Amino acid sequence: VAAEYERVHAPRTAQIGADLVTVAGVLPGERVLDVGTGTGVVAEAAQRAAGEKTLVVGVDASLPMLLEGRRVRPASRLVASQAIDLPFRDARFDVVTAAFVLTHFTKYDTALHEILRVLTRGGRLAVSVWGEREDEFQRTWREQVEQVATKEMLRGAMAKAMPWEDRFRDPRRLEETLREAGLRPVRVERRQYRFEMSLEDYVISREVAASGRFLRDMLGPRMWEPFRERVRTLFRERFPDPLVDFRDVLLAVGTKPVS
């Protein structure tokens, strides 16, 4: 899914990532680590803020995502690594960013502990998560998915891909989690983003997300193609092309105490 992620998702996450870097207050010369960098859009924004010569690194557990990032952003420094086992010395970075990845961690507390290890005292961790409940486009997609897979199967697949989606879309629990990890102070803000996308790209964005990937595996090519066709027809009947989607995002930043 890496190439499709870069084409349909990355333009949106790049826009939010640039704001995340601003919220983190990245200054020229500050070293930045972007955890769960995907194809590297936030690392790229951080490099712009920190300056070309400053150390900015993106890490991700997925080699295909990193390879796509390297193809599109050849100047970026990208490293394959799990968030719970970062290949860096203690206190190596002034800022860590983690965009749309916290909900994916199996053990978010272990990952946060490791992230704080590589953060210098007085350094900041900035995270973004999708904030809202389902909108009409997501609901339409879900209803179609539920016609071919049971709710239990879907719940299981989503719990595996994004075990903490519900927890972190709640700003209070997001703040509490960052405070429990040892960050002080912690600030969480909600922002709304407007995205305009062709219907085709919107449906592709659902197909490469967790529920779509699960369904494609489950159905196999023979049943997946007719399903895709049905969904496209329904979206064309119900919605204008291009569609305009408003999404809430939580941006949070916390500081590792100096003492």
Ligand SMILES: C[S@@+](CC[C@H](N)C(=O)[O-])C[C@H]1O[C@@H](n2cnc3c(N)ncnc32)[C@H](O)[C@@H]1O
């Ligand atoms: C939704 S994408 C976000 C990518 C990027 N931050 C952005 O804003 O476009 C989540 C990324 O986190 C990565 N990821 C998930 N769990 C991870 C883990 N435990 N360690 C490192 N990367 C992880 C995935 O491979 C994926 O590339």
